[in-house]
Amino acid sequence: MIDPFSFPNIHFPEQFLFGAATAGEQVEGNNKSQFDTRVYQQNVENEGMQYALPGKAANSWEQFPDDVALLKKMHLNLYRMSIEWSRIEPERGHYDEVAVAHYIDQFKQLREAGIKICLTLHHFAHPQWFEKQGAFRTLDNVSEFQKYLTYIVPKVAPYVDYWIVINESNLPFQYSITERMNLLTYHAIGYGLIKKYSDKPVSSAISFSPKHPFRGSENSLDQLMAKWLDYTENEYFIHALRTGEVTMPEHDAYTVEGLKDSFDYWAVNIYVRQNIDGHKADYRSGDYAATHLDVLPHPFYMEEISPEIIIDMAARFSDKPILITENGFATTNDDVRIVYIAEMLQEIHQAIQMGYPIIGYTHWSLLDNWEWGDTTPTFGLASVDGQFNRHLKHSGEFYGDIAESGQLTQEILRQYLHEQPKLD
Template identity: 70%
Template sequence: MIDPFSYKDIRFPKDFLFGAATAGAQIEGNVNSQFDSSAYIEEKKKMGEAFTPAGKSEDSWNHFDEDLALLKQMKLGLYRMSIEWSRVEIRPGKYDESAVMQYVEELKKLKNAGIKICLTLHHFSHPTWFEEKGAFRTLNNISDFERYLQYIVPIVAPYIDYWIVLNEPNMPFQYSISERMNLLSYHVAGYKIVKENSDKPVSSALSYSPKHPFRGSSDKLDSLMANWLDYTENEYFAHAFRTGEVSMPDHDAYVVPGLKNSIDFWAINTYIRQNIDGHKKNFHDSSYDATRLPVLSHPFYMEEMSPEIIINLASRFQDKPILISENGFAVKNDDVRIIYISEMLQEIHQALDMGYNIIGYTHWSLLDNWEWGDYSATFGLASVDGDYQRHLKKSGEFYGKIAMQKQFTQKILREYLNQQPKLK
């Protein structure tokens, strides 16, 4: 690990946003999305994959006020959250108005607390009935997505400061290449509806990880796979919004009307670089012994800290303002999270000094939560006990102090960390 005690004191601009992020399906509990369906759980079993259903998760549906109290305690200025489609549109064209009113009350409370809201309209999860129709595997379902957004967007628009139509439509573990292409058309549909009802900036969040050839650029196979993955996960996304063209290997390219410049800022979710070993079938599954960090009892892709990803993405997406819409570290020892936050904020500040327009940093996550079939990957600034009580961690206190003062200093660091932590 890099030595955070050697970092210089830094100050962030007054309008820089410090925030935290969550997703409804991961914290609310009982959202009844496709991930809760018996068909999905049975499919996971058939594939031999370990899968724990979300269940009540952190029960934020009944504990929103406690979540809000955490945000206020940390003096955060931005909260990224989602509205769960499966809660709102229980059947095609049939809406649960009581659920909608609860969301509205949550938004009002955030605004009354002076917290800006970044709202995600689709964060991986959706109604089972939409999944059964083929979801994003076909363009024939755009009308369902439009109908839902035409209902919900006007209701919540008065409270929203930043919009994210889709979360990580480029995610390979969630979507096939054809789905990734289709989702760009769904984004355009959502962008148009939001713009009809709001003058606030709109985006869709890119899951960004630089692809590093494991043996270096001289290895042709590693480089080939790294470049291929970079295009099919990162570059196709950027190219589409810059040109309007949807293009993928082994597919005919086409232009989607309205796609070009249909984002107002880059929303970037970023955690790590990926070391690509083209000599393995499981090409993502390689790490360097010297930098590997055994921070969890089993691997969860968070085995390396890579603060240089911030400069990498800032230079690559410099044509629009950038919001780091997710960034965090899954680790058991909370002291290690303090080091991770310190590293990332140092790099963000350096990017600002270089002239890149990063407008804010949204930490993933506010709470330890359900990570799409797994509860062991603890990302939270706060933990949740068996009685659903929230407990702000030391890393949350540390992050909150930085957010309140808009600066990282050695004095703040040493209030919460006196020595390099052990990983085990």
């Protein structure tokens, strides 16, 4: 682990955005999306994985003022959240105006607190009826997505500062290759529609993880697999938004109307590098003993801190402003999270000094939450107890002091960290 006590003092640009992020399905509770069904639970468990239904999650639907209070206490000026389709249109063609009004009240609370809103329109979850129709596995549902956005976008547009149409449509654990390709069409539809009602920046968030050949660039199999995965998970998306052309190995290329340049900034979710071991069937399992961290009771995917991923990312996305829309670390040791935040902010500052256009940092997550079937991976700047009370962690206080002052100094660091964290 890098020594944070050796870091120089750094100052961020005056307009830099310090934020936190959540997704409605993970914090609101009782959304009634496809993830909230026993059928979905059974399908997951049939694949040999445990699955817990979200239930009330962090109960943010009822306790949103408590979440705003946390944001204010940390002096954050950006909140990334989602508006949940399953709440707005629980049945096809039937819209819940009470739910819409509830969201608008949330937006007003954020506005009154001086917090900008980065709004995600689809963060993995959608209505059960849409899932039964095939969701994004088919382009036949484009009209359903378009009708929903036509209804909701003009109602919420006055409150939104940054738009994200779709979250992580490139994620292989969530979407098949067919879906990844289809979702580019859905993104183009969303971008064009939002532009009719809003002049604020629009994008879709990419989950970007550099693919590192486990045995280095001289190992041809590791290198081949790393390049293949980079294209099918990263580059196909980047290429499509820049050119309008959808390309994927073993598929005919095609263009999508309205896709070219359908982004005003890069929304990048970035956590880790992936060490690709082409000599294993589980090729993402490359693990270096020297940098391995035991930070959770069971393996998740965050057993290494790699701050150099920030420079890799900045160089890849340098043609437009970059908003880091997710970055965080799941750990039961909050001191490790303090080190993680310090390391990432150091690299972000260095990237800015190098001329890369990073405009903000949004930490994942504001709260410990329901992590897509599990509550073990704790990402939050605040914990949530059994009665849904929020408790700001030292890492949240640390991050809040950075946001308030616009700088990361040794004085701030040493208030919260007195020695290198020790892992059991």
